[in-house]
Amino acid sequence: MPSRIEDYALLGDCETAALVSRDGSIDWLCWPRFDSEACFAALLGTPEHGRWQLRPHNASSDAGAKPVRRYRGDSLVLETEYETAEGAVTVVDFMPPRGQASDIVRIVRGRRGRVPMRMEMTIRFDYGCTVPWVSRVGPQTLRAVAGPDMVTLRTPVLFRGEGLCTVSDFTVGEGESVPFVLTYSPSHLPPPEPVDPEAALCDTLQFWDDWCARCTFEGPWRDAVIRSLVTLKALTYRPTGGIVAAPTTSLPEKLGGVRNWDYRYCWLRDATLTLLALMNAGFYEEAQDWREWLMRAVAGSPNQIQIMYGIGGERRLQEWEVPWLPGYEGASPVRIGNAAAGQLQLDIYGELMDAVHQARLGGLGVTDQGWSLQCALIDHLATVWNQPDEGIWEVRGQSRHYTHSKVMAWVAVDRMLKSARKFGLKAPLDRWRALRDAIHQNVCEHGFSPEMNSFVQYYGARHVDAALLAIPLVGFLPITDPRVEGTIAAVEKHLLQDGFLLRYRTEEADDGLPDGEGVFLPCTLWLADAYVLQGRRDEAVALFERVLALCNDLGLLSEEYDTKAKRLVGNFPQAFSHIALVTTAHNLTRGAKPAKQRTQTNGNGGK
Structure with a gap:
C-alpha cells in the first residue's frame, strides 16, 4: 500500500x-x-x-x-x-x-x-x-x-x-x-x-x-512562502514556461471515491494569481515565461480556446482509464488525460485578460499581435457570454448559467477597457463599455437572490459556491456592498466545515458525480483574502494559519483536506494551493498586494 x-x-x-x-x-x-x-x-x-x-x-x-x-x-x-x-x-x-x-x-x-x-x-x-x-x-x-x-x-x-x-x-x-x-x-x-x-x-x-536569493517577500511567514514558491518553480516546465497544476494523476478528492483527475496540465483558471504570486515575490522572469506560455497556448481561432493545455500548449488531452492500476487506496478509476479540456468555461476569458493586464502593469509588455489576439477573443466572448457553461469547478453534469462565470466574463471586458485606456491601445471603447455594463446588469439581476441576501452558484439556484468570493476580489462589486456582505456571510454559514471551506456542497450542486470531497484549501484562503478586504485581519490570520498547519513536515499541500480522517487528499503537491498561500501571505503583510491589485474599480461596472 x-x-x-x-x-x-x-x-x-x-x-x-x-x-x-x-x-x-x-x-x-x-x-x-x-x-x-x-x-x-x-x-x-x-x-x-x-x-x-x-x-x-x-x-x-x-x-x-x-x-x-x-x-x-x-x-x-x-x-x-x-x-x-x-x-x-x-x-x-x-x-x-x-x-x-x-x-x-x-x-x-x-x-x-x-x-x-x-x-x-x-x-x-x-x-x-x-x-x-x-x-x-x-x-x-x-x-x-x-x-x-x-x-x-x-x-x-x-x-x-x-x-x-x-x-x-x-x-x-x-x-x-x-x-x-x-x-x-x-x-x-x-x-x-x-x-x-x-x-x-x-x-x-x-x-x-x-x-531563492531573488525572492523579495519579507514577513512573518517567509519560510512558508519560499517553500510554496520553490514548489511552484518545481512544477514549471522550464522549456516552455508552462506550470502544471500538480505532478500527479488520480489522487482522490475523497478517499476511496471516484473524483480522481489528471492534473499534469496547465489551467488558465490559475493565470492571474500565478502571475501576481511570481511578480510580487520578485520572480519577473518566471512571470514573463508564464505570460508568454499563456499567449502561445491560446493563439489560434478564438472559438477553439480551451480551459487547459499540455505543458507545451498541446490541446488533445483525451481521457482514458488505466484498468491495471487499482488506484490510490482503491480509489478508482485511474484516469490519464482530462476530458474537461473540451468544456466551455467562461471564467477563463477573465483570467486570461486579467493576467495580461496585470503583466502590462508590471512592466511585462505585450506585442501588437498579442493585443490583436485579445481583441479577437473579446469579440468571440461577446457571442458566448450569455450561454450556460460548466463553470470553474468543471462539473460533469448539466451546463448552467454559473454566476462566477459571468462575473469573470465581466472581468475580461473590464480589463480590456483598462488596458486600452492605460496604454493607449486601439479599441472599440463604446462597444466594450456597453458589453461590460450588460454583463454586470445580467449578473446582478439573475445571479443574486434577495430572499437569501446573497449571490448564488448559478442562476435560479438556492445555494452558494465559494467561487462567489471572487465578486469583491476581482472588483465586480466593492467589499462594502450589502450584496457582497450578504454573500460572504452565506458562504460562511453554508460552506464552512470544521474551520475550512468547501467549494460547494456536492449534494446540492448536482455535479454529475457521486460521493463528496474534502474541504478546498485555495477557497479557504480566498475567504481569508475577503476578510482582509473587510478589515477582519485577526480572522484572516487565524484562517491562514489554520491552513498553514495542514502543510506536511516539508511545507507541502495538496488541494483538499479530509477533516474526518485528518488527511490531505487530492493531487499533490498542488500549485493552486501554494499560489493561494503566497497570495494570502502578501495580502496579510503588504496591504496593496494583491487583493487591491484586482479591485481597482468603482464597483458599478467599472464606469
Whole structure:
C-alpha cells in the first residue's frame, strides 16, 4: 500500500518530478516530462507497479529507524535521517537541474556505526504495465529498456536480479558515502555520460540558493512562502514556461471515491494569481515565461480556446482509464488525460485578460499581435457570454448559467477597457463599455437572490459556491456592498466545515458525480483574502494559519483536506494551493498586494 499523501516529498528538475515517501520509496515518477508515462507508479497501485526504495535493511521492524527528514535550506534537496540499533545514516535525494539528461541522485552517508542498507528497484514503464529488458553493463551499471524508453543505474555497490526486481544489500560505515544515479534517456541514443554525484549535489544546491536569493517577500511567514514558491518553480516546465497544476494523476478528492483527475496540465483558471504570486515575490522572469506560455497556448481561432493545455500548449488531452492500476487506496478509476479540456468555461476569458493586464502593469509588455489576439477573443466572448457553461469547478453534469462565470466574463471586458485606456491601445471603447455594463446588469439581476441576501452558484439556484468570493476580489462589486456582505456571510454559514471551506456542497450542486470531497484549501484562503478586504485581519490570520498547519513536515499541500480522517487528499503537491498561500501571505503583510491589485474599480461596472 502506498504512503499517506502527506508523507511524500517532492523532487524535481523543472521538467518532471518524483514523489518519495518517508520510508525511502520513490513511488511516482513520469519520465522525461511531467505528462509522460510513469515508470514508477506504486503510488496508484502496488510495489509491482514500479518503485525505487532505499533505506536501512531493518527499517520496517526497527522502531528506532523512524526517519526524520527535511529539505536542505530552501532547496529541493531532501535529507532523510535514520537512527538504527547499528548506527545512523542520512539518505540525500535530489534531481539536478537538467543538463544532457534527467537524473535522480541518491547518496547514502554513514554518520555513526555500520548500518546495513537495502535497495530495491522495480522499473515498470507505461504506468506500471511494461516490464523492461534489464541487462548488466559492466559491474557498476544496469540498463533497462522497453520500446522508446531507457533508464541507466550507476552505483559502486553490487546488485542482483530478484523476481523481476533489482536489489542490493550493502553496509555503510561512519564517514562513508554510497551513491546511486538513475538516468533517463531515449533508447535509440547512446546512454548519457554519467554525472558526478557530489558535483551534482553542489550544483543543485547552488541552483536553488541562487533562485531563492531573488525572492523579495519579507514577513512573518517567509519560510512558508519560499517553500510554496520553490514548489511552484518545481512544477514549471522550464522549456516552455508552462506550470502544471500538480505532478500527479488520480489522487482522490475523497478517499476511496471516484473524483480522481489528471492534473499534469496547465489551467488558465490559475493565470492571474500565478502571475501576481511570481511578480510580487520578485520572480519577473518566471512571470514573463508564464505570460508568454499563456499567449502561445491560446493563439489560434478564438472559438477553439480551451480551459487547459499540455505543458507545451498541446490541446488533445483525451481521457482514458488505466484498468491495471487499482488506484490510490482503491480509489478508482485511474484516469490519464482530462476530458474537461473540451468544456466551455467562461471564467477563463477573465483570467486570461486579467493576467495580461496585470503583466502590462508590471512592466511585462505585450506585442501588437498579442493585443490583436485579445481583441479577437473579446469579440468571440461577446457571442458566448450569455450561454450556460460548466463553470470553474468543471462539473460533469448539466451546463448552467454559473454566476462566477459571468462575473469573470465581466472581468475580461473590464480589463480590456483598462488596458486600452492605460496604454493607449486601439479599441472599440463604446462597444466594450456597453458589453461590460450588460454583463454586470445580467449578473446582478439573475445571479443574486434577495430572499437569501446573497449571490448564488448559478442562476435560479438556492445555494452558494465559494467561487462567489471572487465578486469583491476581482472588483465586480466593492467589499462594502450589502450584496457582497450578504454573500460572504452565506458562504460562511453554508460552506464552512470544521474551520475550512468547501467549494460547494456536492449534494446540492448536482455535479454529475457521486460521493463528496474534502474541504478546498485555495477557497479557504480566498475567504481569508475577503476578510482582509473587510478589515477582519485577526480572522484572516487565524484562517491562514489554520491552513498553514495542514502543510506536511516539508511545507507541502495538496488541494483538499479530509477533516474526518485528518488527511490531505487530492493531487499533490498542488500549485493552486501554494499560489493561494503566497497570495494570502502578501495580502496579510503588504496591504496593496494583491487583493487591491484586482479591485481597482468603482464597483458599478467599472464606469
